Amino acid sequence: MPITLRDVATRAGVSPSAVSRTFTDGASVSEKMRRKVEKAARDLGYSPNALASAMTTGRTKLIGLVSNNFQNPIFLQVFDLLTRKLQDCGLRPLLLNLTGETDAKTAVRMLQQYSVDGAIVASSTLPPEFSKSFRDAGVPVVNSFGRFSTSPEVHVVGVDNSECGRMAARTLVERDYKTVAFLGGPEAATSTQDRFRGFFQELAKHPHVAHSHSFAAAYSFDAGRAEMQRLIAAGDMADAYFCGDDVLSIGALSAVADAGLNVPQDLGIIGFNDMEMARWENINLTTISQPIDQILQSSVDLMVSMLDDPDRSPEVRLFPCKLIERGTLRPLS
Amino acid sequence: MPITLRDVATRAGVSPSAVSRTFTDGASVSEKMRRKVEKAARDLGYSPNALASAMTTGRTKLIGLVSNNFQNPIFLQVFDLLTRKLQDCGLRPLLLNLTGETDAKTAVRMLQQYSVDGAIVASSTLPPEFSKSFRDAGVPVVNSFGRFSTSPEVHVVGVDNSECGRMAARTLVERDYKTVAFLGGPEAATSTQDRFRGFFQELAKHPHVAHSHSFAAAYSFDAGRAEMQRLIAAGDMADAYFCGDDVLSIGALSAVADAGLNVPQDLGIIGFNDMEMARWENINLTTISQPIDQILQSSVDLMVSMLDDPDRSPEVRLFPCKLIERGTLRPLS
DNA sequence: TTTAATTTTGCAACCGGTTGCAAAATTTTC
DNA sequence: GAAAATTTTGCAACCGGTTGCAAAATTAAA
Structure with missing residues (x-):
């Protein structure tokens, strides 16, 4: 059913190699040949099979997400x-949903079976060792939103x-709150631990x-509500809370x-x-934002550069967070 | 670097075919042979290359999402x-983000290059013709959340x-609202059009x-707020609104x-x-829910059954929606 | 115009698996 | 225990491309 390179070669009356070369840039093909092949390819509706090509070149342009x-x-x-950013670089994301599953070995194998060119681990809760398993297996990896070292x-x-x-x-102290508290997300997450440390x-x-x-108990409305209800019932309220999310x-x-x-008075x-909802007028939450777009752009850039040079030495790229002032904190006096 | 089937064969002292057979179920292999091969594979840490296998079998177990x-x-x-559901069936999702891009031809080609076994088009806004392009190209497809015929x-x-x-x-009329209105999402979406039709x-x-x-103008907080503000300013308010989202x-x-x-009085x-937020106590939105889990389970089931029988005739599976009674509508008198 | 240098093209082997077919090994039947 | 039936195994070709190498064609130099 699908058109192969040889079909094109036959129709154009040239060798398979010629067809292959017109579709790989940097290869030596004369103008005349290129035109002939391209015409045949167009007529037949040919488009090269990325998988077959990957067999010899070793690059699938598949990135595990x-x-x-x-x-x-x-x-x-x-x-x-x-x-979107991956697509823009001609890369295709192969999604791996690890909800309720943290075995790095399995994850690595699942991606290796498809010979992904690299993997982006997007998680603020998985430990650094997780990403390391990919590197150890020879899969270029960048950990977005991860804990740095x-x-x-x-x-x-x-x-x-x-x-x-x-x-x-700093912000809470400046605003003159006298008793402050950390209301974190799940304790096991590295991001929770780090923010906790910095806070205190x-x-x-x-x-x-x-x-x-x-x-x-979780990064959810219900968990936040339940925990705050518990605190209120217990009667030992702080003046201000830094929530994990x-x-x-x-x-x-x-x-x-x-x-x-x-x-914000009491x-x-x-x-x-x-997030989106923090801006909603009926919520109007003062919060700290991380530059998601920059983080992801940088992640993709790093990924791309690693494809060229897999032995590039590991790099940490940190972006500054920003306080987004809205209505849930007293103004600076 | 990576271990191939032939490496395993050499170490086990058997032919490549034997190794291949132990890893394809349904193939004829003796117990003794299987054990020998499995041992060698384990020792070497071998796992078969899904892409190479796809070359001959024609199945990648890749599903375009x-x-x-x-x-x-x-x-x-x-x-x-x-x-998750795809992974549970041993299938891997290859993500295709079509934001701001509706050219079916390109989408099909992008997936065909990777020889996906099928595609799930999850969108309530893409027209049926979009999914049809996949079928026409010989890619088994199921359209989740799509318009049916x-x-x-x-x-x-x-x-x-x-x-x-x-x-x-029906619900608004029952609740005795005398002037009702439809506040839809983007007009081009098939789901908007269909609900519009049913409503009137x-x-x-x-x-x-x-x-x-x-x-x-969009499925967003800001768009909803802006439109309602416009209506309020214009002064021709209805008693009740059915919003698109x-x-x-x-x-x-x-x-x-x-x-x-x-x-809900005025x-x-x-x-x-x-969605999640509708349940939040400070929102408490009366809304209509669609059974997402069932829809997706059914989509994956259909996908799987199509892999066995690609010529299965197209089927429509509709699930009932349910009114979720909360606080933004007058109770039934 | 002939020869040398350069570019383009095709051949054939290969990537890592799978599979039809026939030979070898095993099991069953008599 | 020999012959027939069945199962297991290996050989070799193939999937759809790529690529090193040498031959053919083109261009440049003499």
Whole structure:
């Protein structure tokens, strides 16, 4: 059924190699030959088979897109941008959904079977070792939104989460909140741990500010709401909360509203991610944003450069986060 | 670098065919041989190359996942479920992001180059002809969330959008709203058109109920809010609105709240999709839900059955929608 | 115009598997 | 225990391209 290179060769009355060469750039083909072949190809509706070509060249132009964050709304944007950017480079994303599955070995094998040229691990919760398994298996990898190290073993692109924690703490202290708290997402996530560390590191500089912390069960509205309800019921409320995620914040806000507390006077909330919903007038959440587009562009750029030079030494690219001032924090006095 | 079948054959001291056979089920291999080969494979860490295998078998186990809906939060769930379900069947999703691009020819070619075994077009906005191009090119296709026809040319799984429109109209009339309106998403989407048709078809049975309609520029909070603001400013408000999507509804709700109107007494709103946010206590949107999980399971089932029998005649599978009663519509009197 | 240098083309082997066919090995039947 | 029936194995060709190498064709130099 499908047209092969040999079909084209026959119709054009040339050798298969000639056809192959007209479709690989950089190959030696005369103008006359190229025209002849292109005509035949057009007539027949031929387009080269990427898989067969991959057999000899060893490059599939397939990039594994690995993630376990299919619950977080921000990731729809991540997938959108990432797939578009990859497509723009002539690369095709092969999706691997690792929800509820963290075995790196399996993940690597699943991608290796398809000879992917590389893999982008987009996750703020998978540990660095996860990405390392890809590198160890010889699969070029970049970890987007991952935890960085000063002596990285794989490319990492993202933000400095502990700096984000410090930024949140600094902001709350500036706004004159006297007791502040960290309301994190799932404790196992590296991003949670890093922000936690940064947050309390900064607070240590302000001994007059009381602090506490707790963790929500998931990055979800319900988990945020439940945890805030628990805190309210327990009666040991802080003045201000740094939440691990906007959805969490919004859940917390809803519990706070139910309790009749006044935001931002009685209680401040600062979120993380600046997702779509944070901008909604009826939510209007003050939050910290990470430059998603830049992170992903940089990830793809790194990926592309690794395809040329697989032994490129691992690099860390961090982008600054930004405070997005809205209505859930007291203004600077 | 990577271990080939011949490496395994050499180490096990058997022929390549033997190795191939132990890895293809249904092939004739003795117990003794199988054990020998499996041991060698394990020792070497061999796993068969899906692409090479595809060359002779003609099956890649790659399924194109085509969509242009990377803005709608509901699609994160769609991607999550679809990829998991495909993976569970041993299939791998090759993502194709068609945002701002509707040329079916290109899309087909992009997938054909990778010899996908089939394609799932997940979109409520692409026209049936789009999916048809795949079928015409010999690529088994199922259109999830698509517009159905009584004499379908491709498999379609989804809901009867015009029935959804009727359901919305029926509900609003029941609740005793006297002037009702359709606040649709982008007019070009088939789902918008179908719901529009159903909505007014039902209203035609109730001549005492006044009606009107308009369309938002996008499926977004801002578009919904802007359109509702425009309506409020124009001063010709209806009693109740059927919005094309929950995000749109939420935007509209925010405009309504700003205007000091009382929901659900002065004004009723009914959304569509029952997304996560509709459940949030501070939104509490009455909406119509489509059974996403069933739709996708059915899509994958159809896909799998087509792989066995590519000439299976096209089928339409429609699932019922359900009214999710929350707080933005007057109760039944 | 002849010869040397350069470019274009085709041949054939290969990438990593699969599979039809016949030979070899095993099991069944008598 | 020999012959027939059945199962297992290996050989070799093939899937749809690519590529090193040498022959053929073209261009440049003499």
